[in-house]
Amino acid sequence: MTESRGERKERTRRAILDAALSLSEGSALVALSLRQVAKEVGIVPTAFYRHFPSIEDLGLALVEESLDTLRALLRELRHTAGEDAATIIDGSVSVLVEQVRQDHAHYGFIARERFAGPAGVREAIARGIELAERELATDLAHLPGTDTWTDHDLQVLSALIVGAMVITAERLLGTSPGSPAEQRVADDARTQIRMLLVGARNWQSRTP
Amino acid sequence: MTESRGERKERTRRAILDAALSLSEGSALVALSLRQVAKEVGIVPTAFYRHFPSIEDLGLALVEESLDTLRALLRELRHTAGEDAATIIDGSVSVLVEQVRQDHAHYGFIARERFAGPAGVREAIARGIELAERELATDLAHLPGTDTWTDHDLQVLSALIVGAMVITAERLLGTSPGSPAEQRVADDARTQIRMLLVGARNWQSRTP
DNA sequence: CGTGACAGTGCACACATGTTCACTCTCGTA
DNA sequence: TACGAGAGTGAACATGTGTGCACTGTCACG
Structure with a gap:
């Protein structure tokens, strides 16, 4: 024994x-x-x-677990520092690819249950994503160049970025690790977030 | 009779x-x-x-139907002309809101089955979304100011825009028609696509 | 007018499911 | 060392499920 x-x-x-x-x-x-x-x-x-006590509770435990790995992703992303914006973006996408590859099952579960799951599960996932958006917003606020930004505009921008990340993750789920398809999705994601950041750099919040 | x-x-x-x-x-x-x-x-x-012949085939019929309403959305979007980019964006988001409000059941079905559905259903939905991306890309190519763009970059940009639209639609599904929440989602979506287009305007494709 | 196609019925079957209950066996503790 | 908690067993149940089959009635058409 x-x-x-x-x-x-x-x-x-x-x-x-x-x-x-x-x-x-x-x-x-x-x-x-x-x-x-x-x-x-x-x-x-x-x-x-x-x-x-029931399959439903099993599901909730699974969500909890999956959200844990999501939080791990966020933590990892936060530590992805770099000289300029470009390297930060490249690194972040790499981390995303790595994590989705590694915890394929969890991310697949989240993608599936985000809309098809029972109410409790859906809400938990939605809260997790909202949290990511808020955290990113406060992170962005501490970056130089965002002094002229409205709080609300920062929130909207992070929602956009997180959204792009979510969609990228969903696309990654359909590719096999190390495949050319995965590489392509990753490269496109990098381009997209670059485009998005060019937009942010030239953005001017209208004073409300 | x-x-x-x-x-x-x-x-x-x-x-x-x-x-x-x-x-x-x-x-x-x-x-x-x-x-x-x-x-x-x-x-x-x-x-x-x-x-x-089976529930599975019922599902495929439902997908077909739902994709029809999705195509109707695209057709509608294409006819949303306007003077400047801003009014085009505002109009397009309005159309999206309207359509999701009107065909709530179909869009909800797509959102749910996009990842949780059986393989055939998932593929059909994926094809529908890819089609939307390609169509938008060719539309964008006919717009002034995109002459310096790579075909691939145009494709990536439309994927980004369609992605933002998808996420907006998913957010709209969680709001009730005419509610302040719906209004907020719509307004944020308009802001996001504006940001995104500012990025596109200042984008410079690297010659491959 | 007659007749056949066919949407819808009703019964039957074999099987899968969630949950109950009384049970066994073994580890940890008092 | 004795014992109790509790993880895992096995049989039983009521119920829901997909599907086969023989059927009935009625509309459309020769």
Whole structure:
């Protein structure tokens, strides 16, 4: 017995989460049956209840986990410093590519459940994205050149950038790691955010 | 009997489509059962097969229909002329708001099934969006001021614009018609596309 | 007028699902 | 060392599901 009681429980909990993640791939959370995941994990259906009261709660746990990796992405992005804007952008997109490649399952889950998931799941994801927008806005406010900007315009700009990131992530999900397609998506994303930043640089907030 | 045989069949076909659209709202296509829609329509389950060979095909028909309304949006957008760029943008966003408001069910369906739907459905939607990007790119090419642009850069720019439109549509889906929230989303979208176009105006394609 | 195509019915079946309950066995603790 | 908590079992249930089959009635057409 090299495993403690708690470790063993945690291990099957993880197995359940992984099974759910893998099974819901190519479909949706709502099309996931308790018995299916139980069979995949290798436990009897009723044992599922020892870990989650329902599939819905399993979904919420999965969202929580996925949002964690999303937050990790943001943290990583924040540390992507550089000399000029161009290198910052290039680095950020690289980080995005890396993360999506690495946590493919989680990002796929978020993409799928963002609109198709149950209400609680949808709201949690929406909150996560909003948070990203707000954080980016405050980050932008501390950058030089944004002194003439309205708070609201900064908010709108970050929404635009985050939106571009989301769409890029969604596109990346459809490509395989290291493929030319992935490279193309990444390059295009870099170009897009550059365009977008050229726009920002020449922007002039109208005083309200 | 004021209804012909064919009209009657078409009517229950429509009823099935509408029922599926309404029932899949708040969930997903994959979580839709044949018996459920049959009960909603008021026919016996097996009668469903007179109209569709399976739920999956029902889904494809719904996608087709939804993509039709998407194409209608594009057509409408194309006719939104104006003096300067600003009025074109304002008009286009207004059209988007109007259309999403009017065909809420279809756009919601697209948003939900874009990633959570079965493979065939996902691909059909992806093709529809790509088509929109290509069409916008050729439209942009005929505009003055884009002579120095690379074909590829034009393509990337339209992907960016279409992406912003998609995200705006998704945001609009969460607001109720005529609400202040809807107004806010629309206004922000106008600002975003303006920013984006300022970027485009100052863009300089690197010769490859 | 008759007849056949065919939308819709009703029953049947085999199967999957969520949840219940009483149970076993084993680790951690008192 | 004794025991209790609790992860996992296995049988049972009511219910929902897709689909097959024989059927009925009625509109359209020869």
